[in-house]
Structures are given as structure tokens and as C-alpha cells.
Amino acid sequence: MATIYQEAHQIAYYQGDTKKQMTLAMLVNVAILVSEHQNEELGITNELMQQHQVGWVVTQYQINVNRMPKVDETVTFATMATGYNKYFCYRDFWVTDQKGNRLVTIHSAWVMMSYKTRQMVAIIPEIVAKYKAPFMKGIKHFPRIHHVNADIAKRPYRVRYYDIDANQHVNNVHYFDWMFDHLGMPFLMAHDLAEINIRYEHELTVNDLAQSQFQQQGLISRHRISTGERQCAEAEVTWKNRH
Amino acid sequence: MATIYQEAHQIAYYQGDTKKQMTLAMLVNVAILVSEHQNEELGITNELMQQHQVGWVVTQYQINVNRMPKVDETVTFATMATGYNKYFCYRDFWVTDQKGNRLVTIHSAWVMMSYKTRQMVAIIPEIVAKYKAPFMKGIKHFPRIHHVNADIAKRPYRVRYYDIDANQHVNNVHYFDWMFDHLGMPFLMAHDLAEINIRYEHELTVNDLAQSQFQQQGLISRHRISTGERQCAEAEVTWKNRH
Numbered sequence: 001m002a003t004i005y006q007e008a009h010q011i012a013y014y015q016g017d018t019k020k021q022m023t024l025a026m027l028v029n030v031a032i033l034v035s036e037h038q039n040e041e042l043g044i045t046n047e048l049m050q051q052h053q054v055g056w057v058v059t060q061y062q063i064n065v066n067r068m069p070k071v072d073e074t075v076t077f078a079t080m081a082t083g084y085n086k087y088f089c090y091r092d093f094w095v096t097d098q099k100g101n102r103l104v105t106i107h108s109a110w111v112m113m114s115y116k117t118r119q120m121v122a123i124i125p126e127i128v129a130k131y132k133a134p135f136m137k138g139i140k141h142f143p144r145i146h147h148v149n150a151d152i153a154k155r156p157y158r159v160r161y162y163d164i165d166a167n168q169h170v171n172n173v174h175y176f177d178w179m180f181d182h183l184g185m186p187f188l189m190a191h192d193l194a195e196i197n198i199r200y201e202h203e204l205t206v207n208d209l210a211q212s213q214f215q216q217q218g219l220i221s222r223h224r225i226s227t228g229e230r231q232c233a234e235a236e237v238t239w240k241n242r243h
Numbered sequence: 244m245a246t247i248y249q250e251a252h253q254i255a256y257y258q259g260d261t262k263k264q265m266t267l268a269m270l271v272n273v274a275i276l277v278s279e280h281q282n283e284e285l286g287i288t289n290e291l292m293q294q295h296q297v298g299w300v301v302t303q304y305q306i307n308v309n310r311m312p313k314v315d316e317t318v319t320f321a322t323m324a325t326g327y328n329k330y331f332c333y334r335d336f337w338v339t340d341q342k343g344n345r346l347v348t349i350h351s352a353w354v355m356m357s358y359k360t361r362q363m364v365a366i367i368p369e370i371v372a373k374y375k376a377p378f379m380k381g382i383k384h385f386p387r388i389h390h391v392n393a394d395i396a397k398r399p400y401r402v403r404y405y406d407i408d409a410n411q412h413v414n415n416v417h418y419f420d421w422m423f424d425h426l427g428m429p430f431l432m433a434h435d436l437a438e439i440n441i442r443y444e445h446e447l448t449v450n451d452l453a454q455s456q457f458q459q460q461g462l463i464s465r466h467r468i469s470t471g472e473r474q475c476a477e478a479e480v481t482w483k484n485r486h
Contacts, residue, residue, distance in 0.1 A: 030255075161424045162420045
């Protein structure tokens, strides 16, 4: 049985939106922080990763939201590696309130990327063994993300200095801002996120110009972030009316 | 003697920049969070503020930086109300490392704004008495901020959904991003912030188009954020070379 790691977190006002809910960007930021704390506890240190000259890169998130944590609320973030195969490692995250109710569930897929070649490499067993997660024969299937059509609304987002993180790439949680910003204040005030499926393909760096394309049909929105001819991410989002 | 409040804070990776230093925006966010915790402890609750139909609005920060906290470092944020007069309340913040070295000092000036009229009102003694800060006869002088000239570089920043906070205005820490983004990656990688003086005049809200104007002379940069004819903020920044 893989090791579960959990940590309490109180939502700060600056992690909240106009609805006093935690933003999706901050939710994912804290989830990743909690998984880094698990890595340290299990001895999967930066030093170990550097010895092997590899880093983790997320390729996909499937996020289900019952409700977002509220500003000032203390919730628990938990995480566990759920399995791995030759090229992918899978990790779940979940957030519960103080009564133990499940607020958010995240399924995710990760690959190992070589520092030198910037290419994906096979999962290194010595590293993943520490998670005690099972080896899987097949690959885990995530929900299908329908493409956006060609002739849809688009808006440019120039990458700014503060979008870039210590790895010299855009922290991919910024993609959520570029995607949802399209929907506009009235829609976002009247609706909450129910589910998002997002697949990452290509990283952005400084001075890139990101295009955010968008298409909406009722409570479903589809999104594409690209730069030049390259697709960076595709997402499909389900919204629900606020009570 | 006014009450000092302090709290430890570990810098998360998502609060850092390309240099693995805490960003100024996140530093100010955490400072404000810590002062809100002091307010709660002293009984200056949201309920009390709502009874009086007022809120605090910052008008000025003077921030001196020896060095920014580093990602993963645990530092202490401390704050104290230093005095008040008829219209202004003054508050200091300071950040120290684990050896007690002073990393950052912030002097700030605040006014009380009426919820109903959106106008400044005289400081309510019943509220500020709880800080045990002294009444002052004069006003506290902040360093002069030199204006930018008219014919300088400018860049538009459309206010995005996630720039807006629960008060339906732009969290003013976003102004730092809009100001510093102008300086460009090579300059920001080679220099660190030494001092910033910023004065806030007018708030921005959703769908506003912010203009960020900028002028640089060696290690001094001057900035102006405006919307239409209205000036929102002016700042003067001193930079230092990185070792």
C-alpha cells in the first residue's frame, strides 16, 4: 500500500477570488507543495533527483470539485502515488474539510524529464520504489478532452516576468487564469467549477506569446493554449450554477 | 507601547520568482495577512469594522530590503501600529531571519474608508485604541516620489478576473507585477530590489485598462499606473546589483 501524506492548510485571503473561494491555481500550487513535502519525507530529495539528472513534469490533471475551500477555512490536503508503469507515474490528491467531507479530488499523470536532453525518460525504479506504489501493466485512461474548433474566440497573453518560476518556465497554473478569464465576470460570479480535465504538451518561457482559445456550450467550456504553431495545453471544463 | 504581533512563515515555491526569492507581491500579501491576524487577536474583527461601516485602505508603503526571504526559508513577520492622527494610521512591518537579522522593513500609512460613500472618514478612536498606538499631532512624512515624465515607455494591462479580490477591486500588489515587468528579464535577473516607495491614489476594478508607465535611470526606476485620466499609483524604486 502506497504511503499517504497529509497536511492541514488554512486558506489565506490572497489565495481567494471574488467569491472568497480558493482559486484553482492556488489549490494546485498547494497540492504540489504538499507532494513536495511527501517527497522530502520519503527521501526523494532534490539531491536524489539531481543525481539522476531528472525532474517531474505533469502531463495531465483530472480535477473534480464538490466545493472549493473557502477563505479562512482550514482544510486537509492529502496525496498518494497510486501506481506507475514504464513511462508514467500516477498521483492522487484530495482535499477534505474539518468534518472529513471530500471537497476536491485530483488525479494526475507525471513523466520524468532529463535535465540534459529536455526529453522524457523511462521512470527510474530506484526513485519510485520509495512511494511503495504498485507497478501497473497498462496506462491509466483519463477522460477524453474534446478539441476546440478552429474558428473560435481567442485572446493573446504575453508571458510576464512573474509568470516564470525558478525552472525558467511558466508555472502551468497560470494557464487556468488565461482560460477562465475568457468566460467573463458575470459567468464566473454565477457559476462554480465542477470538473476540469487538462493535458499539458509544451512549456512556455519568457517572451513567448500565448494564445488562449475558447469555446463554450452552456455549462461546458473548452480551451486551448498555444504559442505559434505549438499546442501547450488543452482543457475541457464543466461548470455548475451557484445556489 | 503598542502591541507587537509576530508569526513564523515558510516561503512556498509558488511565492518565489526566477531567483528563488519571495516576490514583493507575496511579501506584502503575507504582511497584510499577519496584520489581519493581529486585528483578530486585538478584537478588531470584521464585525466591528462592519458595525462602523468602514474598511482600511493603504495609501503608502516605504519598503526597504536588505535581502528578500528565500524559497523554503522560514522567517518571522512582525507588525505594530506605530501611531495615528485625525486621518491616518501608521503601521510598521518587519521580517527577520532565524538568526534575528532584519531582512525587510515596511512603513505604511492607512486611512479609513466608508463603505457607503467610498470616501475617507476621520479615524474612529474606538477602533484604533485597541492597538495602544500613540496619538500624533502631525503627519508622518514619507520619502518624496519623483514623477515620471510624460514621454516615456508605457504598456497596457487589462484587468483580468483573477486580479480582482473579494472587495471587487484589483489587489494592489498586482501593481508591482505591472511595474517591474517593464524592466525585463535580464535586468531583473541581474538586480535585486533595495527600496520602493509607492503611493496609492485610486483603485482599479474589473474591465479597467491599466497603463503602466516607466522610466529608468541606472539603478532608479520610476513608475506610474493610471486608468484613463486617473492616476492609480506612483512609485520610485532603487535597485542594487546582485553579487
